[in-house]
Amino acid sequence: MAGVERRTLLAFLLRLADDHLILGHRLSEWCGHAPMLEEDLAMPNMALDLIGQARALYQYAAEVEGKGRTEDDFAYLRREREYTNCMMVERPNGDFAHTILRQLYFAAFMEPMWKGMLASSDEHLAGIAAKAVKEVAYHLRHAGEWVIRLGDGTEESAWRMREAVASLAPYVEELFETDEVTREIAAGGVASDPPSTRPAFDAILRPIFAEAGLEQVDVAHPKTGGRKGIHAEAMGFLLADLQFMQRAYPGMVW
Amino acid sequence: MLSVAERTAAELPRRRAWLAAASVPDPEVPCVTVADLGILRSVDIVDGVAVAKVTPTYSGCPAVLAIELAVEAALRDAGFEARVERVISPAWTTDWITDEGREKLRAYGIAPPRKTSSSIRSLFGEDEVACPKCGSADTEKLSEFGSTACKAHWRCNACREPFDYFKCI
Structure with a gap:
């Protein structure tokens, strides 16, 4: 284990894992509803990647915590306030443009984060990153191509993309928040402090937005709270769906 | 001893x-x-x-x-x-698929991944994927994501057959 306190590492792992689980769950809601067959395959495929990454992180978190909890306990048996995902990933899917832009934002956020973790002082995390960094590259390319195609497409698709930018803009800042956990993680060489990856995020988005004919919008009041377990209304409904089986049939296994 | x-x-x-x-x-x-x-x-x-x-x-x-x-x-x-x-470290890459495995994939109708794929750049260097059925290099990608997480969906322009391509990672 790396040179950071156990509870700090645990908090960091759970944030990452929660981001991936919740976004994976959101994406899985598209299964059978995507606008075309290829996307109907792409959405659950990416959901699988995200949930797979979440599983690897939860399994490691369980090991780090060392109290006998399992990945399933973390995924299914916590209360809303115990989930520390960023608020962006819990946003309802909206239309396809909205979902795809959220994918682009999250992949552009994670790509430099995973790259940084390849050289993590925590070997186990570096192993997870080695796989994830290749998967997120796919997600990034997929989402980027769609944002350009829709933003530079028909009048309606361009309008829907602009609406998506306006709708998600308040949730971007939270990705790059720093606090004691992220700073200790960075000091211990486990992962980058999110603010330090902001230039890489901007560099990924700039050419895509330019080609799509989209502009960033200013946000007077960014939304925040996810890392402290404070979520929007949508999160409760999401968890009701995600946790249904374990709540209705406690301890059920496949 | x-x-x-x-x-x-x-x-x-x-x-x-x-x-x-x-x-x-x-x-x-x-x-x-x-x-x-x-x-x-x-x-x-x-x-x-x-x-x-x-x-x-x-x-x-x-x-x-x-x-x-x-x-x-x-x-x-x-x-x-x-x-x-x-074990998750070192991470699996498609380079670990044996030559025999590649041949079996091709015979099964799945275009095998190219070798030396370990860099992100070559992940996207899929410009030349030979059709596993007729061998033609005149092929096109239909979808980045195929029937399973490890495959993309391609089509051969020569024999017009769709096929799976085992993605390089």
């Missing part, structure tokens, strides 16, 4: 256990075995227990659990007490 006979006696069970585990087919691509794919990393005899180390392909590969159970069952069928361990 161990005699040749002693070394052989120690080596034989390990070899037998490896052969048993290595024969397990991939549940989603049954034309290849876990050894062909390079996801069976090692089999050792530890205190009389056959310990197989298995690595997942994609993070979210739903076949991982099925593969682990099948490997354990194969070892038990061969008369071993068995345990399967999951």
